[in-house]
Every structure is written in structure tokens, then in C-alpha cells.
Amino acid sequence: MATKSLASCIFCKIIKGEIPSFKLIETEKVFSFLDIGPLSKGHALIIPKYHAEKLHELPDEYFTDVLPAAKKIAIALGAENYNLLQVSGRGPCLMLILSRFTRTHLTPLQNNGRIAHQEVDHVHFHVIPKPGPSDTEG
Ligand code: 5GP
Numbered sequence: 591m592a593t594k595s596l597a598s599c600i601f602c603k604i605i606k607g608e609i610p611s612f613k614l615i616e617t618e619k620v621f622s623f624l625d626i627g628p629l630s631k632g633h634a635l636i637i638p639k640y641h642a643e644k645l646h647e648l649p650d651e652y653f654t655d656v657l658p659a660a661k662k663i664a665i666a667l668g669a670e671n672y673n674l675l676q677v678s679g680r681g682p683c684l685m686l687i688l689s690r691f692t693r694t695h696l697t698p699l700q701n702n703g704r705i706a707h708q709e710v711d712h713v714h715f716h717v718i719p720k721p722g723p724s725d726t727e728g
């Protein structure tokens with residue numbers, strides 16, 4: 591399988607182990623690890639082992655492991671309520687996401703490009719458990 595890596599990309603460095611991460615799942619095609627700035631407990635990232643900035647630049651074969659990895663993570667976390675999405679930004683866009691977290695429905699996002707709020711230029715998917723009532727007690 592053709593892989594592609596970019597020396598300056600933090601996610602490519604994480605795949606290669608040059609930047610430490612809390613690894614959850616690794617297959618031939620994807621790598622999954624805990625987000626360093628979690629929006630909720632268990633917030634995970636799934637990234638293809640191919641450096642593509644945007645979704646349309648990723649070879650099709652790299653998509654096949656994304657949803658199975660998300661499923662495994664959800665089961666491992668025991669998460670009954672969670673969102674699979676791509677979010678971006680810790681500024682205004684984060685506020686948008688957090689405000690959506692407080693609502694009943696969350697709009698899935700898939701961000702590609704700066705104007706569309708993509709922050710790390712390596713296609714990635716977030717698995718974000720939605721906290722239940724017991725997570726906010728105390
Ligand atoms: P974006 O905002 O581009 O959709 O998401 C990038 C995500 O990568 C952010 O949630 C951010 O916390 C996470 N992130 C950035 N750098 C690192 C890192 O070095 N390690 C880990 N584990 N996560 C990172």
C-alpha cells in the first residue's frame with residue numbers, strides 16, 4: 591500500500607512515534623489516539639496513515655478502516671452517546687462546537703481548508719463521547 595508522510599506534519603510524526611501519543615488503535619491504514627485537548631473524556635482522533643490535507647485528496651482505500659476504528663473506540667470507551675465528526679479550531683469554532691454540545695442535536699462537520707476551519711492539515715476524524723448526567727455530577 592502506498593503511504594505518504596510529511597516531515598513537518600505533527601500527525602505524521604505521531605504515526606511514526608516521533609511525538610508521543612496515547613495510542614488506541616493501529617491498523618495498516620489508520621492510527622487512533624487520544625486528543626491532547628479533549629472536549630470530553632475519551633475524545634479520540636482517527637487519522638489515515640497517509641498525509642492528505644483534505645478529504646478529497648485521500649486515496650479511497652484509507653477510508654475503509656475509519657468507521658470500524660470509530661466503532662471499536664466507542665465500544666472500548668463504553669460510550670452510549672457520542673459524535674463522530676471533524677471539528678476545528680480552539681477559538682471561535684470551538685465555541686460553536688461547545689455551544690452545539692449543549693443542544694440536543696449536534697451537526698456533524700467535516701472541515702477542509704482554513705476558511706472552513708481546518709486547523710491541522712492532515713485529514714482526521716474526532717470521536718467525541720457526549721457526557722451523560724453522571725459525568726457532570728459533583
Ligand atoms: P482540528 O481542530 O484541526 O480539527 O483538530 C486537531 C486536534 O488535534 C485538536 O483537537 C488538538 O487538540 C489535537 N492535537 C493537536 N496536536 C496534538 C498532539 O500533539 N497530540 C495529540 N494527542 N493531539 C493533538
Ligand code: ZN
Pocket residue numbers: 595596599600601602603640641642711712
Ligand atoms: Zn501528516
